[in-house]
Amino acid sequence: MLSYSSYMLTALAALLVTCHALQKCPGNPRLPGVPGLPGRDGLKAQSRLQGLLESLDTELILLNLKHRLSRLEGVLALNGKTKEVGEKIFASNGKEVDFASALESCEEAGGTLATPTNEEENKAILSIVKEYNRYAYLGIKEGETSGQFEYINGTPLNYTNWHQYEPNGKGTEKCVEMYTDGTWNDKRCNQNRLIVCQF
Numbered sequence: 001m002l003s004y005s006s007y008m009l010t011a012l013a014a015l016l017v018t019c020h021a022l023q024k025c026p027g028n029p030r031l032p033g034v035p036g037l038p039g040r041d042g043l044k045a046q047s048r049l050q051g052l053l054e055s056l057d058t059e060l061i062l063l064n065l066k067h068r069l070s071r072l073e074g075v076l077a078l079n080g081k082t083k084e085v086g087e088k089i090f091a092s093n094g095k096e097v098d099f100a101s102a103l104e105s106c107e108e109a110g111g112t113l114a115t116p117t118n119e120e121e122n123k124a125i126l127s128i129v130k131e132y133n134r135y136a137y138l139g140i141k142e143g144e145t146s147g148q149f150e151y152i153n154g155t156p157l158n159y160t161n162w163h164q165y166e167p168n169g170k171g172t173e174k175c176v177e178m179y180t181d182g183t184w185n186d187k188r189c190n191q192n193r194l195i196v197c198q199f
């Protein structure tokens with residue numbers, strides 16, 4: 001019985017691999033009965049087998065996705081298109097637009113504006129700023145209180161890298177740009193600045 005199910009498992013695994021490779025899997029594959037085990041035992045064996053096949057199916061899908069993702073990451077990392085720091089990935093399309101449009105572009109792509117929360121992340125964003133030699137808007141805005149800057153999700157800053165004498169806008173410069181030395185300046189939001197997103 002055991003050798004029969006393992007044979008069946010192997011055969012069906014091969015079938016699943018094939019149907020995944022061809023992307024032609026049936027929505028709900030029906031298993032053949034288990035001969036020699038009629039009635040309740042047969043049904044039990046069949047549902048256990050079904051369970052095994054479903055977890056195998058999930059594993060195969062995950063394996064395939066991981067493979068595709070690592071290939072995509074390879075493509076993007078080539079020529080320094082992306083900068084990875086911990087869980088974050090920073091990227092730019094080289095375009096320069098105002099703050100609202102930059103944020104919109106990042107969100108449309110499934111991310112948000114690059115927001116440095118430590119020196120390492122600041123350096124990664126700086127490397128993109130240097131690559132294009134253009135100042136970039138950061139995902140930081142002035143809050144209700146003038147001179148009080150916060151992340152665009154409204155939480156307080158836990159890391160800053162202000163340029164000497166910045167921020168100095170006193171409510172008139174509600175956005176923040178990164179200079180080509182990595183320091184920050186509060187700036188009006190209507191300038192054209194490099195789009196750098198984080199994902």
Ligand code: MMA
Nearest residue numbers: 166168169173185186187188
């Ligand atoms: C500009 C503007 C400000 C910045 C100062 C620094 C004159 O204003 O970019 O945001 O603080 O330069 O000199």
Ligand code: CA
Nearest residue numbers: 168169185186
């Ligand atoms: Ca300023």
